[in-house]
Amino acid sequence: MRSIPATPRLLGALVLAGLAAGVHAQGPELTDADYARAEQMVNYKAVPLVDHAxxxxxxxxxxxxxxxxxxxxxxxxxxxxxxxxxxxxxxxxxxxxxxxxxxxxxxxxxxxxxxxxxxxxxxxxxxxxxxxxxxxxxxxxxxxxEPAKGEAKGNEPGVLSPDKKSEAFIRDWNLWIRDVATGKETQLTTDGVENFGYATDNAGWKHTDNAILEWSPDSKKIATFQQDQRQTGDMYMFTTNVGHPKLEAWKYPLAGDKHVTMIERVIIDVPTKHVVRLDMPADQHRSTLCDDVSCGPDGGWDDVKWAPDSKTIAFVSTSRYHKHEWFRIADAATGKVRTVFEESAKTYYESGIGKANWAYLPATHEAVWYSERSNWGQLYLYDLTTGKLKHAITTGDSVVTEMLKVDPKSRTVWFEAVGRTKGLDPYFTQFYKVSLDGGKPTLLTPEPADHQISLSPDGDTFVDAYSTPTVPPVTVLRASGDGHTLATVAKADISRLKAVGWVPPVPITVKARDGKTELYGLMFKPSNFDPHKKYPIVDYVYPGPQIGSVGSRAFSPARVDHQALAELGFIVVAIDGMGTPYRSKAFHDAWYGNMGDNTLPDQVAGIKELARRYPWIDIDRVGIWGHSGGGNASTDAMFRYPDFFKVAWSESGNHDNRNYEDDWAEKYQGEMVVDKDGKSNYDDQANENHAANLKGHLMLVHGTMDDNVPVTNTLLVAQALIKANKDFDMLLLPNMHHGYAMDNPYVMRRRWDYFVRYLMGGTPPKEYQMHPTMP
Structure with a gap:
């Protein structure tokens, strides 16, 4: 067909029609009122509206x-x-x-x-x-x-002795004790020097003034270490201010470094100040639990446990890449060390989730040990005399997450676990007791919910707050013997929360990348949801491996700002993909050695399945965001799936684990192997190496004083994007650390704006002012 030339009148009509179409394509104009309604769903607004939780x-x-x-x-x-x-x-x-x-x-x-x-x-x-x-x-x-200082010369944080008469602390790289009653201070060690100090707390990503140590039960000895960082590399940061900036420098080992932090284990006799150095080579600065020498929630030193008579200690040594563990016992008086048994893993060993799940039982010459050798995290009993396995304490296709108490006299173990009750959400925590001699565990928390447990110091009772993501908590006091309820503490009421428009999230299940494995997550919809509309979808991602996107399955009125973002006109999802914990060892190991995976194949598969299931999800408008590991993954998504993900907001990402602390990357990626041509097995995980693939809108956010994930991680990506001639956005937060503190409300508002503008195609209100409630 021959084309007809446009007359001036017709050309004008076409231009006007195009302008009208352009206005329509821009989508809705959101107002301050829309943002204020969404802000009601943010934690500082929503949490106070829940009563008796x-x-x-x-x-x-x-x-x-x-x-x-x-x-x-x-x-x-x-x-x-x-x-x-x-x-x-x-x-x-x-x-x-x-x-x-x-x-x-x-x-x-x-x-x-x-x-x-x-x-x-x-x-x-x-x-x-x-x-x-x-x-x-x-x-x-x-x-x-205010606490009286007495004769104390400083206020360094101390670790209280069992008899509560003394506290141990670090001063000038040496270990001291302070009398609690008088404040009198006594120096215990004298040879501690900078970068080779006693009990010092420095994992690179974490560096505090806290002392890492374990007091003996009789309060007369201290088990600790002299931490050798003399050959460890440095990290540098500088403040933003008028005048000369302040330089911050500390030891921060990186993956692949020839020299990383080591520890020399010691036992200090407090009355005599005598230091016994254990008869063994220096150990790796590692733990069975996490990427620090100690990460337990209660402080102390996770992998060191005293005998009740204070004469020996048991401890676990971990190899640099977390593939080998040695269970050892040391004589506190002589420093002689005996290796009792060992365990190896092809990928990495972990002693549980939340706590190091092993126990030292010298009275019966036994030890409780945690292992995933059956593909599931279970407890085992070992003979300390022979070093041989006696039997499994727990079995089955489930995971022991935390062992809260072991009573040698009654031969009973109390533990938390997930996945033991068939038909229940496999992420719901339940509480059990079981005999050290094995047998069927007794369920102490029968309600089909997630249970948050707080055990009394003597272990006779426990407080149980049980809830689900959609049902608020009931909190009761229970007997540890059989779980029967002794008293009701409180029953939560969410009437005031519902009155401001809150709606519960929707639990979802989708198939993983393999089309077989079930994945679990939550979906958030606007309170004024209209099934006849098409909604853009935003994926909140945390790839693990130490935790997933959803987090706890306990009730929460505000999970990050998922419901708030949904209120603006989005569907928001969080899906625990493969490579995250609380499931089988194989599930957790899904992308070991391939950290560039970032659970993204599961995110893509899950979102596509949801879009097939729900016609109101617009599969052509998919956004993604996350913080830290999620910042890494969300940027990675834009580079590896540029035609699927259209918008990403990436906060404080560890975009290249060669620029992050050694322990985390080496645990989950393995040893760095560099070929003769300079290429390594760490190259593919580096986001900057894929920056040329960017097509959509990407915002990079980072605090300039982030001492967890250094800002260079984001700057490497920015540099690569510039070299690739790619448009992108970047927001640097002066003097902010890994968490954004007072800048958080501003960052949240900017995040909302970004998705409204580029994913929804709408117009956000100009510089909406968030209204956080401060204590």
Whole structure:
């Protein structure tokens, strides 16, 4: 057909039609009111709207615990007696607020918003409270004071002895003790020097003033180490300010370094100050649990355990690449070491999730040991005399996550596990007890829910907060013997949360990349969801391997800002892909040695399946975002799947693990092997090597003082994108660390804007002001 030339009148009509179409293609214009509605779903707005959600408690002694029972009138700190099941106010809160306000200065502390970050019992019987970043000692009648220094010359953080009379701390690279009552300080070691100090806490990504050590039960000995970083490489950062910047430098070993941090194990006799160096070569700065020498939630040193008589210690040595473990026992007086048994893994060994799940039972010459040798994380019993396996304590296609107590007298183990109850979400935590001699475990938490457990110090009772992602928690006190309920602590009420428009997430299951393996996740829809519309979808990703995208299956009124983002007109999903924990060893190992995988094949497969299932998902508008490992994965998605993912927001990504601390990468990627041509098995995981594939919109975000993932990780990607002549966006946050602190609300708002503008095709309100609630 022959074309007809356009007349001036017709040409004008075509231009106007094109302009109209362009306006229509831009999508909706969102207002301040739209963002304000979404902001109601952010944690600082949503969490205070949940009443009586008691999920964390602070044990004061064997039979009393403290908790915060929040409701519409504020926070109510209470104390429950486990013997009677009765609770009462922990303080006269008005008096406590007045006392704390005098000490803290500045803005007065409100009685209904005390903002206590921790409650513990000090050695003198007073309550130790953390408020606004400072510690105070308060009596039961709410009279508070700052801790007295006595003769103490410093305020270094200390590790309290079992008898609560002394605390050990680090000063000038040496270990000291401080008398709690008088403040008198005594130096225990004298040969500690810079980069070869005692008990020092430095994993590179984490570096604090805390002392890593274990006191003996009789409070007379300390097991610790002298940490050798003399040949370890340095990390540098500098502040942003007017005038000369401040340089920060510390030891930060990288994957592939010839020299990494090592430890020399020692035992210190406190009364005599005698240091016994264990009779063995220097050990790797590694643990069975994580990518630090100690990562347990309760402090201390995960892989060191004293005998009750304080004469020996058991410890586990881990090889550099986490493939080999040695269970050893040392004589505290002589330093003589005996290797009892070993375990190897083709990929990497882990001792559990949350805690190092092994126990030293010298009275019966036994040890409880954790292994995934059956493809599932289970407990085993070893003979310490022969070093031989006696039998499996637990079995089955399930995972023991945390062993909370072992009682040698009754030969009982109490543990948390997932996947033991068929038909239940395999990520729901339940609590069990089992005999050291094996047999069927006893379920102590029968409700079909996720259970958060807090065991009493003596192990006789436990607080159980059970919930699901859609049902708020019920918190009860239970007996550890059989799990029967002793008292109800609280039942959560979400009426006020629902009144502002909150809707629960939708649990989802999809198939993994192999088309067979079930993956679990959550989907978030707008509260005004219309099934006749088409919604862009945003994938929140954390690839693991140490945790997944969803996180805890316990109830949460605000998971990151997923529901808030959904309120703006998106479908938001979080899917735990292969390579993440809480499932089988094979599931966790799915992409070992191939960190560029980043669980992305599972994310793509899962989103495609959801789009086939739900016609209101627009498969042509897929976005992705994440922080840290998720920042890595979201950028990686734009480079490896440029036609699928259209927009990515990537925060603080470890984009090249050759520029991240050694332990994490070497555990999950393995040893770095460099060929003669300079190429290595780490090349493919580096995002900058794939930057030329970018097609869509990519925002890179990083704090300039990030001492976990150095900002150079993002700058390497930016450099590669520039060389590839690619358009991209970047936001650097001056002086911010790995978490964004006061800049978080700004970053969140900018993230919303980015998805509204480039994925939805809409227009965000101009510089909407977020309204975070600060304590």
């Amino acid at each position: 008691v999920t964390r408690v602070s044990w004061l002694d064997d039979t009393h615990f403290a908790y915060d029972d929040h409701d519409a009138s504020g926070d109510h700190y209470r104390r429950m007696d486990t013997a009677t099941g009765r609770s009462e106010p922990l303080f006269d809160q008005a008096r406590l607020a007045a006392s704390l306000s005098k000490l803290a200065g500045g803005k007065p502390i409100e009685a209904d918003k005390l903002g206590l970050r921790g409650i513990a019992v000090a050695p003198d019987g007073r309550y130790k409270l953390e408020v606004r970043g400072k510690t105070y000692l308060c009596s039961a009648d709410a009279v508070c004071a």
